[in-house]
Amino acid sequence: MLNFERPSCLxxxxxxxxxxxxxxxxxxxxxxxLTEGNLKRTREFIERNRAMRTEVPxxxxxxxxxxxxxxxxxxxxxxRGKIEAIVAAAKRAxxxxxxxxxxxxxxxxxxxxxxQGIIDEVLCIPGAEMKGMLVYPTxxxxxxxxxxxxxxxxxxxxxxxxxxxSHLEERMDWQFAGITGTEIYNTHADFKxxxxxxQAMKNPLWFVRIASLLEKYPQEVYSALQSYPGDYLRxxxxxxxxxxxxxxxxxxxxxNVGIQIRMGDTDSSIVVTDALGDQIVKLPRLGIEKLLSIxxxxxxxxxxxxxxxxxxxxxxRHAGTFLLVETxxxxxxxxxxxxxRSFVAxxxxxxxxxxxxxxxxxxxxxSKRHEIGSQLxxxxxxxxxxGLSPLPATWKLFRNGETVETWTGSDCRFDIRQPGxxxxxxxxxxxEDPQIWILTSPIYIE
Ligand SMILES: [Zn+2]
Numbered sequence: 001m002l003n004f005e006r007p008s009c010l011x012x013x014x015x016x017x018x019x020x021x022x023x024x025x026x027x028x029x030x031x032x033x034l035t036e037g038n039l040k041r042t043r044e045f046i047e048r049n050r051a052m053r054t055e056v057p058x059x060x061x062x063x064x065x066x067x068x069x070x071x072x073x074x075x076x077x078x079x080r081g082k083i084e085a086i087v088a089a090a091k092r093a094x095x096x097x098x099x100x101x102x103x104x105x106x107x108x109x110x111x112x113x114x115x116q117g118i119i120d121e122v123l124c125i126p127g128a129e130m131k132g133m134l135v136y137p138t139x140x141x142x143x144x145x146x147x148x149x150x151x152x153x154x155x156x157x158x159x160x161x162x163x164x165x166s167h168l169e170e171r172m173d174w175q176f177a178g179i180t181g182t183e184i185y186n187t188h189a190d191f192k193x194x195x196x197x198x199q200a201m202k203n204p205l206w207f208v209r210i211a212s213l214l215e216k217y218p219q220e221v222y223s224a225l226q227s228y229p230g231d232y233l234r235x236x237x238x239x240x241x242x243x244x245x246x247x248x249x250x251x252x253x254x255x256n257v258g259i260q261i262r263m264g265d266t267d268s269s270i271v272v273t274d275a276l277g278d279q280i281v282k283l284p285r286l287g288i289e290k291l292l293s294i295x296x297x298x299x300x301x302x303x304x305x306x307x308x309x310x311x312x313x314x315x316x317r318h319a320g321t322f323l324l325v326e327t328x329x330x331x332x333x334x335x336x337x338x339x340x341r342s343f344v345a346x347x348x349x350x351x352x353x354x355x356x357x358x359x360x361x362x363x364x365x366x367s368k369r370h371e372i373g374s375q376l377x378x379x380x381x382x383x384x385x386x387g388l389s390p391l392p393a394t395w396k397l398f399r400n401g402e403t404v405e406t407w408t409g410s411d412c413r414f415d416i417r418q419p420g421x422x423x424x425x426x427x428x429x430x431x432e433d434p435q436i437w438i439l440t441s442p443i444y445i446e
Pocket of ligand 1 (some may be wrong): 070
């Protein structure tokens with residue numbers, strides 16, 4: 001959640017004037033990328049990728065299902081998202097699974113009252129963001145509200161649920177035996193690194209200034225915050241060497257960043273609220289009327305301007321966790337998470353559907369395919385990692401956290417000669433710098 005600084009009426013008027021004459025946005029980091037020229041180049045990059053993309057046939061018996069973990073709805077205090085709207089946004093972002101992570105409250109039981117089952121073709125799974133973890137239990141956790149994180153993790157895991165470490169940047173020293181996995185990317189953590197953007201967004205005027213760019217480039221503006229999650233991956237590589245961890249992307253989707261300008265409750269006022277509708281400032285209508293073209297029949301509460309930086313559709317599309325499943329059911333999703341059959345993709349750059357990576361092992365005369373997450377031994381026969389991508393890319397092979405080999409193209413082959421924990425990153429060229437696109441969970445070779 002953002003905390004707005006209360007602006008003066010005059011400052012806000014000046015900001016509204018900016019609507020007619022958009023000011024250039026300057027500053028550091030992601031803020032620097034939010035210029036018309038940059039956003040246009042980003043859009044061209046996305047369009048080139050779309051044009052170059054080829055459909056890749058499914059390899060092996062499993063399908064890929066796109067999932068979004070770490071999603072908040074109106075069951076959380078800091079979101080107003082209705083389930084129908086979130087599901088519709090997920091479909092537009094090509095997601096088939098929504099794994100909710102509500103902030104627990106006394107009023108609602110996130111598990112018993114949570115979104116569950118297939119809703120309009122999207123599989124919904126209830127869960128919570130609690131005690132530094134993403135938690136997907138198989139029972140209500142209300143009786144365990146006071147339990148320590150480790151205890152919660154063990155209660156959930158011992159009853160067949162799933163637990164992921166969340167917001168790793170705050171808990172780099174945590175290591176729980178038997179946990180399902182960890183976030184290997186978190187949008188909110190990425191956002192916090194963009195100090196210039198964080199600072200700019202404390203002022204509601206910034207949203208007014210960005211409104212026209214946001215309307216033209218909604219995904220590009222949202223995804224400008226993305227950077228390579230090097231700190232998360234370093235910790236992930238360490239954790240995977242202790243025991244297998246399934247890597248997932250955390251969208252931290254709330255749809256709660258933005259402002260609204262509404263008709264006030266008297267003839268002469270305008271109210272500026274945050275995206276959740278809480279008032280930031282009330283100011284006289286005089287002077288703003290012409291700029292915002294207030295309709296003559298506008299009534300109290302009518303929205304005159306809405307600037308939403310993080311609509312669900314854009315936050316869900318930004319990054320996805322792809323799971324290898326037999327069917328679109330909760331048991332199949334559970335199985336994929338248990339076995340580490342996952343990869344993370346920044347789909348705002350290009351749709352990653354069709355990407356595959358597997359270890360192919362020659363055992364006597366037969367070659368056997370082992371999906372991401374598998375554990376196999378070199379003593380059973382030679383092993384080659386084989387991958388296929390819908391776009392040509394630079395493939396980086398990591399062994400125990402170190403880059404050991406690279407490959408360029410749409411399909412890759414890495415011969416494995418040493419035991420270790422192997423994962424792959426795909427990087428795309430064609431922008432200013434190579435851009436991280438896909439991160440896989442590891443394949444474990446003994
Ligand atoms: Zn969250």
